[in-house]
Amino acid sequence: MNKKTKTILIISFSLLFVGVCVGVYFLLTIPPKTYPKDPIEQTSLYTTSQEINFYSEDLESKDYPLYGVSSEVMLKEVEAFVSTIAPQLKKISNDEGAYYEWGFKEDSVTYNLTQNALMFSFANGIPWDEADISAYTFKNFMRKFFAQDWEYKLSQNEIMPNGKEIYYANRTIGENKIETNEYRLETDYLIFQGSKIVGGKLLLTHFTDTGITLPLLGAKDLKKYINLDNYPKEIYPNFSSIDANVLNEIDYLSDEFESLINTLNNCSSGSVETVYLYKNFKQESLTPVYKIDLQCEITYKETKYTIPATGYVNAVDPKYISALK
Numbered sequence: 001m002n003k004k005t006k007t008i009l010i011i012s013f014s015l016l017f018v019g020v021c022v023g024v025y026f027l028l029t030i031p032p033k034t035y036p037k038d039p040i041e042q043t044s045l046y047t048t049s050q051e052i053n054f055y056s057e058d059l060e061s062k063d064y065p066l067y068g069v070s071s072e073v074m075l076k077e078v079e080a081f082v083s084t085i086a087p088q089l090k091k092i093s094n095d096e097g098a099y100y101e102w103g104f105k106e107d108s109v110t111y112n113l114t115q116n117a118l119m120f121s122f123a124n125g126i127p128w129d130e131a132d133i134s135a136y137t138f139k140n141f142m143r144k145f146f147a148q149d150w151e152y153k154l155s156q157n158e159i160m161p162n163g164k165e166i167y168y169a170n171r172t173i174g175e176n177k178i179e180t181n182e183y184r185l186e187t188d189y190l191i192f193q194g195s196k197i198v199g200g201k202l203l204l205t206h207f208t209d210t211g212i213t214l215p216l217l218g219a220k221d222l223k224k225y226i227n228l229d230n231y232p233k234e235i236y237p238n239f240s241s242i243d244a245n246v247l248n249e250i251d252y253l254s255d256e257f258e259s260l261i262n263t264l265n266n267c268s269s270g271s272v273e274t275v276y277l278y279k280n281f282k283q284e285s286l287t288p289v290y291k292i293d294l295q296c297e298i299t300y301k302e303t304k305y306t307i308p309a310t311g312y313v314n315a316v317d318p319k320y321i322s323a324l325k
Contacts (some may be wrong), residue, residue, distance in 0.1 A: 034212050039322035040066060042314055044277040044287055045232035052233070052294065052311055053268040054226050059219035059290075064315075066214050067173060067276065067286040070206035075100070077146050078111045078118055078204075084145070085126060116281040125196025133157070138169045138188055142202070153177055155186060164193045173207055178276045179291065181236065185310075187278065205278070207286055214318045216274070216288060225318055232314040232321070236286045237264055237296060241307050246300065260300055267296040267309060277312055290315045 078100070082089050086107050093101035094116050100111040106123040130137055138152040152169040159165055168186035171178045179185045180203075191199035217225070225231050239247060250257050271291035276286045292311040314321060 002214055024140065035215065036066070036212055036320050039320055040212075040214070040285060040316070041322045042232045042287060042316070043283045043285060044279065044289055045234055045312055045314055047230055047232055048230070048234055050235050050238055050264055050267065051227045052235070052292065052313070053266070054175060054223050054292070055269050055271050056218075056219050057274055058318045059217075059222060061218035061221070062194050062274075063213045064176070064274065064288040065174075066210045066212040068208040069281070069283045069286055070208055071279075071281075072206050073113060073116065074118075074146065074204045075111065078109070081118075081120075081145050082109050085120075085124060111204075112280075114280055116203065118202045118204055119200070122200040123198070125193055125198040128192070128195060128197050133167050133190075133192065135169060137167070140192065141190065141197070141200075146202075146204070152188065156184065160191070164191050164198060166191045171203060171207075173209075173276070174278055176274075176288070178207070178278050178286070180278050181234075202277070205281060210285070214288060214320060216315045221317075222313070222315075224288070226313060229298060229320075233297070234309060235264065235294065235309050236305055237261065237309040239307060242305055246305070260298060263299040264296050264309070265298075267294045267311065269294060274315060278307045287321075288315045290312060303312070 031174075058077045082102050084215065086104070086109070089102035089104045089107060089109060092103045093099065098113050100113075107121065109118070109120045111134045113117050128137075130140075133154075135152040135154045138154075139150060142148045142150050151172045153172050155168045155170055157165060157167040166189055168189045170185070171187045178187055180187055187203040189201050190197055226233065247260075250260065272293075274288050274292045275291045277289050277291075278286060289312045290311075291314060294309040294311050295306055296309045297306055299305075
C-alpha cells in the first residue's frame with residue numbers, strides 16, 4: 001500500500017469516526033419526541049356547524065409542543081403592584097377567588113381570575129422612559145412589577161379618540177404566539193399618554209412546557225376533517241367592513257343580531273398560521289390551532305354582504321384529541 005493510499009484511508013476513517021461521534025452525540029442529547037399516551041382534551045375550541053371551504057395546499061404536517069396552563073394566581077403580586085403604584089387605592093370589591101377591585105377617584109385596578117387578567121387605569125400615569133415602544137416594553141414592565149421574564153410580540157398600535165395611544169401585544173413561548181378572542185386578538189395591551197403609561201391589560205397566566213409533542217395535520221388531511229360535525233373549530237366574523245348605516249338599527253345584544261350571525265356561510269380560506277388560543281384560566285392545556293383568514297357571506301334584509309372573518313381550527317392529528325375519539 002503506497003503512502004498516498006494510506007493517507008486517503010486515514011482521512012476517510014477519520015471523517016467516518018467524526019460522523020459517527022456527531023451522530024451519537026445528537027442521539028444522546030436531543031430528547032426523543034413524546035406523543036401523548038392518552039388523547040388530549042381540546043379546551044381551546046368549541047364546535048360550529050358552519051363550514052369552511054379550505055383551499056390551502058401549502059400546509060405541512062409538523063410537530064408542536066403541548067403547553068400546560070398553570071393554576072397559579074398572582075394576587076400577592078397584584079396587591080404589591082397596587083401598593084407600589086397607587087397606595088391610595090382602596091379595595092372596593094372582592095369576590096374571593098374570582099374578582100378583586102381597587103379604586104380611588106379616577107384610578108382603578110381590577111384582577112379577574114376567570115381570565116387571570118389585570119386591568120388598570122391611572123390618571124397621572126406611570127412614568128416610562130423609553131424612546132420607542134416595542135415588545136421589550138411589555139417584557140420590561142412585567143419584569144419590573146411582577147418579576148416575570150416573559151416574551152412578547154408587538155402586534156399593532158392605534159390612536160384612541162382621546163389622543164392616547166394603545167399598543168397591543170401577544171405573549172410568546174419560544175417562537176409560538178398566543179392569541180385570545182379579544183377584538184385585537186391580543187393577550188396584553190398598554191395605553192400611553194406622552195411618556196407615561198396610563199392604563200393597560202396584562203395576562204398573568206403561567207404556561208408550562210409539558211414535554212409532550214403533538215403532530216399537526218397537513219393540508220390534505222385537514223380537508224378531510226375540517227367540516228365534520230364534531231370537529232373543533234370556531235369562526236369570528238368582523239362586521240367593521242360593512243357600512244355602519246347598514247347595521248345601525250341592530251342591537252348587538254339582541255336576538256336579531258344573533259339571527260344575523262346565523263346567516264354566516266360560504267366561508268373561503270386564505271392564509272393560514274399556527275397559533276395557541278387562550279380563552280380562560282380553566283383551560284388545562286394550550287394546544288396549537290390553525291388560524292385561518294376567511295372571507296364569508298352574511299345576509300341582512302335579503303341582501304348578501306361579504307365580510308372578513310377569522311377561523312380557529314383544531315390543528316392536531318385527531319387521534320390525539322379526545323373530542324374526536
